[in-house]
Amino acid sequence: MMSYLFLLPALTFFLIFVVYPMLRGIYMSFFDYNITSFEFIGWDNYGTLYHDKTFHKSMINTIVLVAVAVPIVIGFSIFVAMSIYKKSEFIRSFCRGIFYLPAVTSVVSVTVVWGWIYHPNFGILNYITSFFGIEPVSWLGDPKTALMAITVILITTSVGQPIILYVASLGNIPTTYIEAAQIDRATPWQIFRKIIWPLLMPTSLYVIVITTINSFQCFALIQLLTSGGPIYSTSTVMYGVYQQAFLLGNFGLASAMGVILALVIGVISIIQFKYLGNDVEY
Amino acid sequence: MRGSKKGSVLLVVMALVLSLFLTACSQDTAKESEGGKDADKNPSNEKQVEITWWNFPNFQALDGEVGKYEKEIIAAFNEKNPDIKVKLEMLTFEGGPEKLNVAIATNTAPDMIYDAPGRIIDWGKKGLLAPLNDMMPDDVKNDISPALMKQSMVGDQVYMYPFNTGPFMMAVNKTLFEDIGELDLLPLDRPDRTWTVAEYEKALHAVKEKAPGIIPSGFYAKSVAGDQGTRGYITNLGTSRFLNEDYSAVAINSESGIKGLEWVVQASRDGLVAPGAASLDAGDHNDLFLQGKMAFAINYSAVLKSLFAPNKTEDFEDVLLPYPTPDGSDPKLEPFLGGLAVFNNDDDKKAEAAKKLVDFIVNDPEWGEKNLIQTGGLSARNSVTGLYEGSEYEYSELARKFITDPPTIADGYAEVRTFWFPALQEAILETKSAKEALDEFAEKSNAAIEKAKAANK
Numbered sequence: 001m002m003s004y005l006f007l008l009p010a011l012t013f014f015l016i017f018v019v020y021p022m023l024r025g026i027y028m029s030f031f032d033y034n035i036t037s038f039e040f041i042g043w044d045n046y047g048t049l050y051h052d053k054t055f056h057k058s059m060i061n062t063i064v065l066v067a068v069a070v071p072i073v074i075g076f077s078i079f080v081a082m083s084i085y086k087k088s089e090f091i092r093s094f095c096r097g098i099f100y101l102p103a104v105t106s107v108v109s110v111t112v113v114w115g116w117i118y119h120p121n122f123g124i125l126n127y128i129t130s131f132f133g134i135e136p137v138s139w140l141g142d143p144k145t146a147l148m149a150i151t152v153i154l155i156t157t158s159v160g161q162p163i164i165l166y167v168a169s170l171g172n173i174p175t176t177y178i179e180a181a182q183i184d185r186a187t188p189w190q191i192f193r194k195i196i197w198p199l200l201m202p203t204s205l206y207v208i209v210i211t212t213i214n215s216f217q218c219f220a221l222i223q224l225l226t227s228g229g230p231i232y233s234t235s236t237v238m239y240g241v242y243q244q245a246f247l248l249g250n251f252g253l254a255s256a257m258g259v260i261l262a263l264v265i266g267v268i269s270i271i272q273f274k275y276l277g278n279d280v281e282y
Numbered sequence: 283m284r285g286s287k288k289g290s291v292l293l294v295v296m297a298l299v300l301s302l303f304l305t306a307c308s309q310d311t312a313k314e315s316e317g318g319k320d321a322d323k324n325p326s327n328e329k330q331v332e333i334t335w336w337n338f339p340n341f342q343a344l345d346g347e348v349g350k351y352e353k354e355i356i357a358a359f360n361e362k363n364p365d366i367k368v369k370l371e372m373l374t375f376e377g378g379p380e381k382l383n384v385a386i387a388t389n390t391a392p393d394m395i396y397d398a399p400g401r402i403i404d405w406g407k408k409g410l411l412a413p414l415n416d417m418m419p420d421d422v423k424n425d426i427s428p429a430l431m432k433q434s435m436v437g438d439q440v441y442m443y444p445f446n447t448g449p450f451m452m453a454v455n456k457t458l459f460e461d462i463g464e465l466d467l468l469p470l471d472r473p474d475r476t477w478t479v480a481e482y483e484k485a486l487h488a489v490k491e492k493a494p495g496i497i498p499s500g501f502y503a504k505s506v507a508g509d510q511g512t513r514g515y516i517t518n519l520g521t522s523r524f525l526n527e528d529y530s531a532v533a534i535n536s537e538s539g540i541k542g543l544e545w546v547v548q549a550s551r552d553g554l555v556a557p558g559a560a561s562l563d564a565g566d567h568n569d570l571f572l573q574g575k576m577a578f579a580i581n582y583s584a585v586l587k588s589l590f591a592p593n594k595t596e597d598f599e600d601v602l603l604p605y606p607t608p609d610g611s612d613p614k615l616e617p618f619l620g621g622l623a624v625f626n627n628d629d630d631k632k633a634e635a636a637k638k639l640v641d642f643i644v645n646d647p648e649w650g651e652k653n654l655i656q657t658g659g660l661s662a663r664n665s666v667t668g669l670y671e672g673s674e675y676e677y678s679e680l681a682r683k684f685i686t687d688p689p690t691i692a693d694g695y696a697e698v699r700t701f702w703f704p705a706l707q708e709a710i711l712e713t714k715s716a717k718e719a720l721d722e723f724a725e726k727s728n729a730a731i732e733k734a735k736a737a738n739k
Contacts (some may be wrong), residue, residue, distance in 0.1 A: 035386040036408040036736075097487030121497070121570075122559025141504075143711065228507040230560035230707040246380035247506075248696055251387060 022262070025255045033252035045256035054232055055240060055257065061147060062236045062261075066215040068151050069101050073158045073211050074204065080159070081166030082192075096132040096164055103160030111224040114153045115140075118225075140226050143233035150234050158214060169203040170196070205276045209269055216265050237261045328602070331635040332367040332635050333393040338378055340396050340620050341445075341656040342589065347374055347426035351656055357545055358649055359642045366635045374738075375507070384466065386410060391625045394636040399433040399442055400690040402623045404420070406441030407693070407738045412624040413439040414631045417641060425663045429687045433619050436691075442621035445644050446659030449615035450510050450680045452605055453582035455496075456576065457598035459485070462492040468603070474680060475603055479519055479545065482606040486554040489577045499578040500567040501546055501559040503706040506699050508564025510616045510688065511581025512706060516542040518605035518613045529730065532724035535717070539607075543709050543716035550710050560707045580605075583618050584678035588658030606682060614686035620657065694734030697729040 029046070034041045049055045084095045102110050117125050118139040126136040139149040173196065181191045197204075219238040222228060228235035228243070237257055245254035337352055337620070344350040349372040356368045374380060379401065391410065395402070404730050418440050423431060424657050426444055434442040459465045466483040469477040486498040501515075502508065516534070520542025523533040533539065549555045556562065556570060564581055571579035574596030582602060594600075604613040605706050622643060624636040643653055654661055655669055660678060667679055688696060705723035708714040713720070 033387075035383055036410070118561075120561060121556060121575075136557065138558035138561055141558040141711075143713065146561070226561065227563070227703075229504055229704060230711060231704055231713060243700070246383055247700070249383040249387065 021043075025258055027261045028252055029255035031252045033250075033255070035249040045253045048253060048256070049260065051254055054235065055237075057232045058228075058235045058237050058240045059260075059264075061232075061234060062216060062218075062238075064147065065151055065218060065236065066212055067157065068148075069154050069215045070211050071210060072155050073162060074207060076155070076206065077159050077162035077166050078200070080163050081125060081170055082196075085167045085170040092167060096167065098152060099163045100160035102157045105159060105184075107220045108224065110157055111153070114221075115225055118149055140234075141230055143231050146226055146230060146234045150218070150221055150225065153225075154215060154218055158211055163205050163210065164201065169200050173199050205272065207276065208276065209272055212268060212272070213265055223270055226278065326339050327592060330366040330367060331365065331631050333370060333632050333635045333639065334369045334371060335394045335396075335636075335639065336371045336373055336378075336382070336392040337396050338375055341653070342658060346655075355643060355649065355653065357640055362642070363635075363638055368639060391627060393627060393632045394622065394639055396445070396620065398690070399619055399621065400695060402442045402621065403433070403436060403691040404696060405623070405625075406436040406439065410626060411441045412626040412637070413441060414443050414637065414640070415440050415622065417443060417637055422663070425665050426729060427664060427682070427685065429685050430617060430619055430662050432687055433617070433691055434621060440524060442623045443640050443644055444619055444621040444662035446618075446620045446654055447662045447682075447685075448583040448585045448618045448659045448678055449612075449685050450514055450581065450583050450618055451615055451681065452515075452603045453571065453579045453587070453600045454485075454496075454698060455571070455577050455598050455602050456498060456601040458489070458493060458574070458577055462488065464488045464492065468601075473611075474683075475677065476601075477606045478610040479608050481610075482663065483549075483554075486549070486578070492640055494714070495572060497556045497576040498554045499549070500556045500570055500576050500580060501550070501560070501706075501710065502562040502564055502567040503560050503703045504563040504566075506703060508567070508581050508706065509699050509702050510618075511564060511567075512617050512702070513689075514614075515580045515605055517547060518542070518607050519545045521607050521609075521611070523614075524639045525689040525692055527687075528691065530735075532698075532720075532727045532731075535724040540717045540720055543706075543720060544730045547604070547709055547712065547716055552556055553582035559710050567595070567720040568592075571600075572596075584675055585657065585659040587616055602677055602681070604681060613684050615681060616688035617683040617685045619662065620659065621662070683684075692731060693738055694727075694730040694732075697730040701726045701730070 005248050030042060032041045032044070080095065080099065087095075093153060117123055120126065120136060120138040120141055123139070125139065130136070139143060139145050140203050177195050177199075178191055181195055186194070218236060219242060222234050222236055222239045223242065226234040228239050238261065241254045241257045241261070244250045244257065291340075330404075335352075335356075337347055337349075337664050338626060341351045345467070346352070349370060352372070356370060359368065360366070365403065382391070382395075382401070386405070402411070415438075415529060426434075430442075430444050430447060434440055434444045448491045453622055454468060456465070456468070456470070464485070467481070467488055467716070469475045469481065489496055489498040501512065503512070513534075516522075517524055517539065520538040522536050522539035522542060524539075525531065526533045534542075546555065550557075550559065556567070566592060567576075567581065568579060572574040572590055572594045579600075582600075584602065587600060587602070607613055622640040624633055624640060626633065642649065644650055646653075651666075651669065660675075661667070661669065664682075669675070689698070692698065701723050708719040708722070709716045
């Protein structure tokens with residue numbers, strides 16, 4: 001009983017600030033809710049989204065962003081963690097600091113810096129590529145490159161925490177397993193695939209779920225750098241929610257978008273837990 | 283079984299805590315309302331009215347402090363109206379519109395706002411504002427140009443008291459043209475400075491050839507801000523209208539409108555426009571001009587000139603120019619218009635107090651003119667002229683004759699403008715022809731206008 005009472009404050013806040021808004025959002029999605037009306041319209045908002053090509057494009061962009069960013073974040077984080085976890089404490093701290101810096105810096109500051117890096121006229125990226133005879137590219141102004149440019153920023157701001165978690169997890173893997181494999185003449189790749197990767201699975205599950213959710217909710221980068229353009233090529237569902245709710249005042253339609261996004265995230269998270277959530281004890 | 287018992291206990295405790303929380307809230311509310319009743323009984327507080335004024339940075343910051351000038355206005359207002367307490371809240375142009383949308387949707391709108399017709403008239407159509415007809419006698423209305431009055435009314439109801447104005451146009455770095463010895467390419471010796479597209483092209487080519495480090499002109503298609511600059515530019519390059527005269531449909535997809543956009547696309551190909559226009563917003567575009575890196579800016583006005591002055595990193599003379607037209611005929615310039623509106627918050631006392639503040643800001647014998655000058659704009663009243671010295675203000679006064687009616691008060695304008703920049707992006711990135719991009723824009727926009735018209739009926 002006592003333990004439940006200790007939970008109570010957090011639970012109360014959870015109910016008030018998470019559960020209630022979520023239920024309210026679902027409720028609002030069935031209304032034509034704008035700054036002057038609140039009228040029940042059933043599934044109409046969902047019907048509108050079903051036929052809205054811009055929403056389809058946003059959903060595709062969101063899925064592409066997640067599908068590209070999440071594996072790269074996981075792969076890169078493990079690569080960096082594997083490279084540094086046996087190094088001296090100084091090197092480990094230095095590397096963790098470097099990769100963690102973009103994660104703790106304000107997203108607005110990071111975005112402004114990247115905006116200048118990508119600037120079509122004065123950007124350092126075009127300056128560097130010019131040494132290789134490459135014509136200046138409007139990284140954020142070309143539909144072919146804009147989403148990729150956003151994905152790169154998302155990745156750089158997302159790898160900090162996974163690297164720290166993986167370095168810690170690698171340190172917890174008993175060396176006897178690896179030594180035994182080495183005696184059996186296992187290759188480094190076999191050691192990674194058969195021993196390290198399975199033992200990192202609890203960490204990977206957490207990192208994958210969190211990175212997936214963060215990538216689905218990517219908003220500030222897009223708002224600040226591209227406003228969803230050019231030609232909707234970087235418009236995501238989160239940006240669409242913002243645009244419908246706060247720019248156009250269509251809170252009902254925005255709620256419906258939010259519900260769909262939550263459902264997609266929920267389904268993907270369940271799949272991730274089902275297939276990656278094996279208990280590992282060592 | 284044991285688990286379910288614990289669950290029941292937990293639910294009971296949670297319900298208890300929530301009920302305590304809600305009871306506490308309701309008790310607070312009850313206390314507040316009792317306090318309110320007491321205050322009403324108190325004769326000294328009976329006349330006291332508190333109103334909220336939400337303001338964008340329409341006045342230039344005093345001593346670099348945003349909102350300081352507004353506080354001076356309130357202090358002066360309170361000397362004459364001690365019974366009205368004004369709570370000021372400064373908004374930003376970036377987040378302000380969102381905050382207003384949320385406030386209106388949650389019945390927490392301010393009592394008074396100083397803003398532009400795009401938003402104000404939309405609120406007027408939705409019945410959220412108090413009419414200001416009683417504040418505007420015929421002599422005042424007749425002193426304001428019909429184009430500006432049209433921007434302030436819905437039917438016969440005045441919802442915005444028009445205050446400061448100025449035509450949106452272009453600007454040129456005059457110093458640069460002096461340096462390259464091509465000043466005579468600019469129409470500055472003509473009284474109304476009108477010029478043709480061919481003359482403009484010649485000036486752009488002169489910059490490209492004689493000042494290779496300088497970008498001849500700019501364009502932008504990111505975000506939704508500054509859309510009036512791109513609209514005015516394209517409509518004049520092709521001598522077209524953006525919407526038809528009764529605001530019921532898009533007109534920019536006419537043959538002449540398409541020509542205007544085709545000119546921009548061709549100029550981009552020819553290197554006469556800053557590269558990467560699809561990823562630049564109005565602010566980036568202005569920065570290029572203010573840093574002396576671009577010869578022409580396509581979104582300027584007397585108001586913006588004074589607002590931008592502190593941001594200039596290069597010392598050069600910026601001069602206002604009208605948009606060129608194919609045959610040099612009179613351009614049609616959208617006006618910047620600022621005005622004040624009173625929200626209808628179902629409290630007549632607050633509405634009356636807010637109207638008093640509006641009247642003070644606009645018409646006070648001492649503060650009216652002072653306030654206008656602090657905006658850097660011209661008066662919305664035709665009779666109020668000569669506020670400033672300098673050739674650019676004189677030219678701005680003269681260019682008032684070119685003012686046309688902008689699309690900002692059209693039904694569904696807020697949604698229409700979200701389609702505009704993607705259409706421009708399609709054209710300048712050449713994923714669609716100018717005609718295809720504008721036709722698609724027209725199709726989406728006409729549907730949005732129809733929908734909004736039906737909703738506003």
